[in-house]
Amino acid sequence: MPQTRIDMIERIGRYRIVERLGEGAMSVVYRGYDPSIHRIVAIKTLRPEYAHDDVHRARFLTEARAAGTLAHPGIVTVYDVGESEGVPFIAMELLEGMALDRFVAAQPDLSLRTSLRIAIQVAEALDYAHRKGVVHRDIKPENIVCRDAAGNVKVTDFGIAQVGQGTPPDDQAAGTPHYVAPEVLRGQRADSRADLYSLGVLLYWMLSGQLPYQAASVPELLQKIVDDDPAPLVSRHAELPRAARDVVANLLEKSPDRRYQNAEEVIEDLQRIDDRVAERERNWSGERIVPIRVRWTAIMSALVALTVGIGLFAVHRTQERVARDLAFDYGFTLTRQLTLQSAEDLLLDDRIAVQALTDAMAENREIAEISIGDRLGRRLASSGRLLLTTAGEIVAPDQATLLRQRGDVRAYLVQRPGDSDILLFDSPVEYDGRGVGRLQLGLSTEPLVAASRATVLAMLGLAAVTLLAVLIGAYVLSRKLMVPVEIVRRALWKIAQGRFDSRIRLQRRDEFERVFSAFNAMAESLQARLPPGTGGDVQADGNSKSIDGSRPGGDREASSIGGHPAPDGRDGA
Numbered sequence: 001m002p003q004t005r006i007d008m009i010e011r012i013g014r015y016r017i018v019e020r021l022g023e024g025a026m027s028v029v030y031r032g033y034d035p036s037i038h039r040i041v042a043i044k045t046l047r048p049e050y051a052h053d054d055v056h057r058a059r060f061l062t063e064a065r066a067a068g069t070l071a072h073p074g075i076v077t078v079y080d081v082g083e084s085e086g087v088p089f090i091a092m093e094l095l096e097g098m099a100l101d102r103f104v105a106a107q108p109d110l111s112l113r114t115s116l117r118i119a120i121q122v123a124e125a126l127d128y129a130h131r132k133g134v135v136h137r138d139i140k141p142e143n144i145v146c147r148d149a150a151g152n153v154k155v156t157d158f159g160i161a162q163v164g165q166g167t168p169p170d171d172q173a174a175g176t177p178h179y180v181a182p183e184v185l186r187g188q189r190a191d192s193r194a195d196l197y198s199l200g201v202l203l204y205w206m207l208s209g210q211l212p213y214q215a216a217s218v219p220e221l222l223q224k225i226v227d228d229d230p231a232p233l234v235s236r237h238a239e240l241p242r243a244a245r246d247v248v249a250n251l252l253e254k255s256p257d258r259r260y261q262n263a264e265e266v267i268e269d270l271q272r273i274d275d276r277v278a279e280r281e282r283n284w285s286g287e288r289i290v291p292i293r294v295r296w297t298a299i300m301s302a303l304v305a306l307t308v309g310i311g312l313f314a315v316h317r318t319q320e321r322v323a324r325d326l327a328f329d330y331g332f333t334l335t336r337q338l339t340l341q342s343a344e345d346l347l348l349d350d351r352i353a354v355q356a357l358t359d360a361m362a363e364n365r366e367i368a369e370i371s372i373g374d375r376l377g378r379r380l381a382s383s384g385r386l387l388l389t390t391a392g393e394i395v396a397p398d399q400a401t402l403l404r405q406r407g408d409v410r411a412y413l414v415q416r417p418g419d420s421d422i423l424l425f426d427s428p429v430e431y432d433g434r435g436v437g438r439l440q441l442g443l444s445t446e447p448l449v450a451a452s453r454a455t456v457l458a459m460l461g462l463a464a465v466t467l468l469a470v471l472i473g474a475y476v477l478s479r480k481l482m483v484p485v486e487i488v489r490r491a492l493w494k495i496a497q498g499r500f501d502s503r504i505r506l507q508r509r510d511e512f513e514r515v516f517s518a519f520n521a522m523a524e525s526l527q528a529r530l531p532p533g534t535g536g537d538v539q540a541d542g543n544s545k546s547i548d549g550s551r552p553g554g555d556r557e558a559s560s561i562g563g564h565p566a567p568d569g570r571d572g573a
Contacts, residue, residue, distance in 0.1 A: 012043050012084045015091060026050050027060070031094065034079075041079060042094040051087040059159060064090050066134050066161035074125030076145075076156045095154060101141035103151075104206060112237040113281070114151040115206040116244070116274040118144070120267055122199060125155040127263035130192040135162040137190050139198035140179045141205070162190055177218055178211050182226045182254045193256040196263060200251025207235045207244070212252060226254075239280075243273050282493060292485075293478035300474040301467060308463040312456070319455050323448050327423060332406045335425040335441045342372055343429050346380070346437035355381040361441075368422050369442040375435050420446040484512040491519055500527040 009017050015032040021042070022029050032043035050056040061081075067090075068078040080091035097103075100118070104110055122144060129136060136143075136158060143157040181197035184190050204212050212230030215221035230252050233245055247269050253259045260266050338361065345353040354372050361370050362383035371382040404411045409427040416422060422442040429437040487504060494502040500523055504516040 012045060012087075012089050013080075013082045013091075015041065015043055017043065023047070026056055032091065034091070039079075040094050041091045043089055043091055045084075045087050045089040048087065057088060060088055060090075062161060062163065063157075063159040064088075066129075066158035066163050067092070069132055069163075070129055070134060072125055072128040074121050074154055075129065076154050095145050095147055095156075097145045097147040099142050100144040100146055100153065100202075103146040104141070104209075110206065110236075112207075112240060112244075113274060113277055115203070116270055116277065118146075118151050118153050118206065119199065119203045120270045120274065121151075121153050122155060122202065123263045123266045123270065126192070126195050126199065127267060129155075130195070130263060133164045134158070135190055135192055136195050136198075137162055138176060138179070139195055139202060140176045141202065144202075177221055177225075178213065180222075180225070181256070183256050185222050185226050191256070192262060193259050196251055196260050196266060197253075197256075199263075199266065200248055203251065204230070204233060204248050207237065207240065207248070208233055209236055210234070239277075241273055241276065243269070243276075247273070291482075293475055293482060296478045297471055297474040301471045304467055304470045305463075308466060312459045312463060315459060316452070316456055320448075320452055323451055327443065327445075327448055328404055328411055331411060331423055331425045331441065331443050332409050335409050335427050335439065338370075338441060339427050339429045339439050342439060343431040343436060346372070346374060346429055347431045349374070351380050357381070358383055366443055366447060367441065368444040369440075371440045372429070373438045375437050377438060380437070414442065420444055420449060484508065484515070488515060488519060491523075495523060495526070500530065 009030070011017060012030070012032065014036060015034055018031040018033055018040075020028065020030050026047055027044050028047055030043040030045075032041045033039070034041055045051075046056060046060055064078060064081040067076060068081060071077065076095065077093040078090060079093070082089055082091075098106070107114075122139065126136065126139070136155065137160050138157060139155070143155065144153050145156055146153050179198040179201045181190070181194035184194050201212060204210075210231070212233075213221055213224045213228070214231070215224055233248055235245075247266065250258075250260055251266070338357070342354055342357055345357070358370050358372060358381035361367055367383075369382070369384040371379060371384075373379050398412070401413045402410060403413055403423070409425055412424040412426065414422040414424045422444060425441045425443070427439050427441075428435050429439050484506070487506060491502055491504050502523055503520050506516065507513065508516070
């Protein structure tokens, strides 16, 4: 591809051209070298077709006058203004970085504090410019260059700036439509408060990712800016303070009299908000969290409680089953012994002996009731009325309540409302293979219930003590774990503040020793990368871009102090 005249330029004034960085609608930006002081600079010139046009030359010189009178860390520095072969040029500071729009696009999760710090830096640059009588009139992301990953920025492109009370280089409504203040669209003269409106749009965009007004055409957009309220701010930050919303709302007021009256007021409010957010981050109170010491304690306690609960249930069921088996064994054995003892007395119809046996057994606290009848079912002796019918005969048990059977002896469950249940053992009484009567023995289940209750209470007490011990142990251990975590957090906070000489001196004999060593190695690496005398200002590498935002390879949308081409073809509009 043949070289153009722009590409073939080797020298502009005393500056040697190294390469072309990019071009806009009316200007071209080069990387230049000043041999007299051995400095790399950005050289901006008018395109040849505009070099002799009075309007474009006037605008170009306005940019030089506006930026040339400003010496501020947040504003691009102009070193020299001149003319070479009839073409005016500006020699300025060459910045490495990227325009704010590209910076935000590369960081979709841009933090709230970074957005606030960028807005504060732009406000500080505007405050200085306004005090010097310069109104920028074209604050937008493309005219703000981010120099590093921390969001340190500089304001560029004073191509349509208004200097003092002089006549602006273009019509009053020059600027990028989305960022032009309503009063300027109404034909009023732009003042410092118009820049503050543009700052409000910029901050709205950084916080939400959207612009406050959307329209299908430029005329519709301008009408909305003049007449309609901005769309509600839907922040990408869930923790956005109400005060930040109030700052944006104030900056976007239709009337400049209701807006902030100077950038210093904006700086104070934004700095106050940033301080509160920083304090919240230092104290870990931004987003509600469950501390590890509480979370781990709760988890360990829940696991222990679940394990103990399952164990208690299994032990209780086993103990209940064993106790019931013992009760049945005792009942079957006792019933068999009583039938043998009473068999001869029943055969001889000795009622006194049968009653004596019944009375003797009734003294046993475990026996609720005992009844002995003859072979016809008539009661001969009884210790109560529970096992008798109203006619005085022995009760025939309900077969549905039959629990177990061993030989001729059957065990039933008899429920007593308001009292403990009874295990009823029913057996025929035989003598020499001949039935001579019937015996019913009722054993109370109260001892079984009492034993089961005592066992459960004992196990619950043991479980409570175990759970309390685990809870205390887990809480203490988790608090000890938080000590090195807090040390690392504080050390990282110092790094975030630019104190790269911070080191963790604590020695441990566990995995945290590796974490501390990794942190110290990171801090040493960061400190080693700092240029001498920068005091912690880390420069980002890659995606380099000059002060003007020009892109390598002749991207026509590249901007310099002259800015991006406007929709209507005016550079920087």
